[in-house]
Amino acid sequence: MEKGSENRSRRKFLKQSTAFSAGMVLGGGLNLFAETKNNTIIMSKIKSNGYAGRDAKSKLTVWNFERRAVGNNDILIDIKFSGICHSDIHTIRGHWGEQVYPQVPGHEIAGIVAAVGKNVTKFKVGDKAGVGCMVGSCMKCTSCKNGEEHHCETTGMVGTYGVPDKSDPTGITQGGYSNNIVVDEHFAIRIPETISLQNAAPLLCAGITTYSPLMNAKIQKGDKIGVAGIGGLGHLAIKIAVAKGAEVYAFTTSESKRYDILGFGAKEVILVDSLDKLTPYAGKLDYMISTIPYAFDLSAYVTCVKPYGHFTQVGQPIEGKLEISNTNFMFSRVNYNSSLIGGIPETQEVMDYCALNKIYPEVQVIKASEINVVWDKLVNKEARYRYVIDAETI
Numbered sequence: 001m002e003k004g005s006e007n008r009s010r011r012k013f014l015k016q017s018t019a020f021s022a023g024m025v026l027g028g029g030l031n032l033f034a035e036t037k038n039n040t041i042i043m044s045k046i047k048s049n050g051y052a053g054r055d056a057k058s059k060l061t062v063w064n065f066e067r068r069a070v071g072n073n074d075i076l077i078d079i080k081f082s083g084i085c086h087s088d089i090h091t092i093r094g095h096w097g098e099q100v101y102p103q104v105p106g107h108e109i110a111g112i113v114a115a116v117g118k119n120v121t122k123f124k125v126g127d128k129a130g131v132g133c134m135v136g137s138c139m140k141c142t143s144c145k146n147g148e149e150h151h152c153e154t155t156g157m158v159g160t161y162g163v164p165d166k167s168d169p170t171g172i173t174q175g176g177y178s179n180n181i182v183v184d185e186h187f188a189i190r191i192p193e194t195i196s197l198q199n200a201a202p203l204l205c206a207g208i209t210t211y212s213p214l215m216n217a218k219i220q221k222g223d224k225i226g227v228a229g230i231g232g233l234g235h236l237a238i239k240i241a242v243a244k245g246a247e248v249y250a251f252t253t254s255e256s257k258r259y260d261i262l263g264f265g266a267k268e269v270i271l272v273d274s275l276d277k278l279t280p281y282a283g284k285l286d287y288m289i290s291t292i293p294y295a296f297d298l299s300a301y302v303t304c305v306k307p308y309g310h311f312t313q314v315g316q317p318i319e320g321k322l323e324i325s326n327t328n329f330m331f332s333r334v335n336y337n338s339s340l341i342g343g344i345p346e347t348q349e350v351m352d353y354c355a356l357n358k359i360y361p362e363v364q365v366i367k368a369s370e371i372n373v374v375w376d377k378l379v380n381k382e383a384r385y386r387y388v389i390d391a392e393t394i
Contacts, residue, residue, distance in 0.1 A: 045069050045169060046076060050178025050394060051371050052102035053092035059372040060092070060177070062394075063102050066169040067182045075123050075185050076115040077131065081365070082176035083108025083201040084387040085232065086293045087316065089375055091162055095318040099162055106176030107133040107160040108204045110197040111391070120185045128191035130351070132204035133341045135160050135173060135187045147345035149187075177371065179394050189348050195355040202232060202361040202386040203351050205341065210237035210289065211350040212342035213312040214244070217287045221245030226281075226288035227266075228301055229315055230257055231378075232361070233291035235385040238264040239359050240350075249285065251278075251301065254381055260362075275300045283307065283332075291315045299328040307333040314339050361386050367393040 045066040052063035070076050088105035090096050109131040113123045123129055136158030137149040150157045158165065161175030168174065175181075191200045210233050219225055219241060227237045228251040241248050242265030250266040252258075258269045270277060275297060281304040288305050290298070293315040302311050302324075311334050313322065329336060342350070354360070362385040366374055374387045 046180060046182055048174070048178050048180050050104040050106075050174065050176075051368055052104045052174075052177075053099075054101050056092070056094035056099065060105075060375075063104065065102070065104075065174065067174065067180065068167045068169060070115050070117055070182055071184075072117040072119040073184050073186070074117045074182050075113050075120055075129065075188055077109065077111040077129050077181050077183065077188070078114040079109055079111040079176055079179055079181060079391040081110045081198045081201045082106045082178075082389045082391055083205065083232075083363075084371070084374060084378065084389065085205050086378060087205070088175075088177075089379065090293070090316065090318065096316070096320060100164075100172050102170070103162050103172065104174040104177050105161050106178070106389075107131070108201040108206070108388075109160070109176035109181060110191060110201040110204070111180075114180070116185075122185045122190070123188065128193065128197060128200070130189040130191050130200055130204050131160060131176065131181060131183050131187065132189065132208060132347055133160055134158060135183050136165075139186070147343040149343050150341050151343075176391075177368070177389060177394070179391055187344060189344070189351055192352060192355040195351075195360070198363055198365055198388050198390075199360040200351065200355075201388055202236070202363065203354055204347065206233045206236050206361065206386060207240075207350045207354060208342040208347045209233055209314050209339070210291065211240055211353075212346055213289055213314060213337075213339040214240055215346070216339070217289075217310055217312070219244055219246050219287060222247060223286040224249065224284060226251060226285040226301075226304055228252075228272075228288065228290040229292035230254070230261055230385075231291065231293075231381070231383060232386040233314065235261070235264055236359075236361055237289055237291060238266050239361075240354075242266070243353075243357050243359055249281065251304075257384075260384070278304055285309065288312070289314060293317060295322055298322050299325040302328055302334050302336065303332050305332070305334045308335065310335045310337060312337050312339050363388045365390050369393065 049064045051060040113127045134157040137152035138154040141153040143151040163173045165173045225241045225246040230252045248266040250261045289312045295317045
């Protein structure tokens with residue numbers, strides 16, 4: 001054999017052997033590879049395991065399932081951390097409508113790219129990557145083309161879990177309380193090296209859900225901003241608003257959070273143990289965002305905003321319903337709106353902004369076996385402030 005041919009054969013063998021070995025390591029020995037052809041890795045369905053809801057009332061339990069094979073435009077992420085959002089509880093418990101089970105929740109996903117499809121340009125193996133609240137949309141309508149994939153006008157956005165999906169072997173999308181995920185590269189977020197994966201995870205839902213309306217409100221330095229509900233979303237709303245130079249007033253029902261909230265940079269903490277505590281703040285705020293995830297007296301909070309100011313509700317109550325007093329809006333002249341999450345460009349923006357400005361969520365890393373316990377704590381307002389699952393424990 002000629003020397004040049006021998007070297008080429010050796011390089012090809014080493015490349016294939018390295019790819020196979022790396023795949024076995026990154027996939028946890030899950031027999032990911034069907035074959036290698038022209039240096040392109042062809043992958044079979046991905047074996048996965050996670051914690052799934054089996055019905056609306058039972059505890060989440062371990063479930064072994066399969067994800068789709070990695071397509072040409074897909075990446076496989078080896079999940080390292082997954083945040084726990086109140087939406088996970090609402091969804092699995094059927095608060096927002098009937099669900100299909102088994103279902104793995106979780107849409108604050110951060111990990112390492114383990115494999116890429118042949119058309120992928122945004123990521124390479126070994127990169128840090130995250131997935132938020134959506135994994136697909138039509139990509140053709142006006143909203144999608146404008147970077148508002150979450151407002152897709154044709155198919156609607158494809159949520160990260162619980163949404164019918166013909167490409168998924170289980171029939172629905174399955175989320176991040178698991179050890180891996182396959183996603184189109186467009187819907188994955190690049191995570192900068194300057195932020196840890198456990199801190200990056202909550203930014204993919206809690207971060208973007210508060211960042212987007214704050215940016216759309218065009219808050220300015222010195223603006224008086226109200227944040228109602230200081231939990232996973234609310235504490236990030238405070239940190240982001242403070243970073244933008246706002247004067248933040250935090251409204252909470254938990255006295256135990258007072259010193260934490262001041263530490264986040266809030267100017268004042270208002271303990272709302274009765275609605276009359278809101279009276280001194282009538283017409284004082286330029287803008288208010290509420291992250292309260294249950295039904296509450298929204299109209300009483302609205303009166304804290306100046307005439308022609310804006311009030312945004314991002315917390316989604318059971319069945320998505322809130323009662324409001326139209327009269328309050330008539331006389332307060334406050335504009336009410338709601339907000340979903342944010343598009344992929346804006347989600348990348350908040351990730352980069354928080355990494356650059358060292359805006360980190362307050363996280364409590366837990367083992368997967370603790371999921372059911374911390375769900376109860378979250379409902380009882382005991383979270384400080386975002387529970388994050390260590391996926392290595394699944």
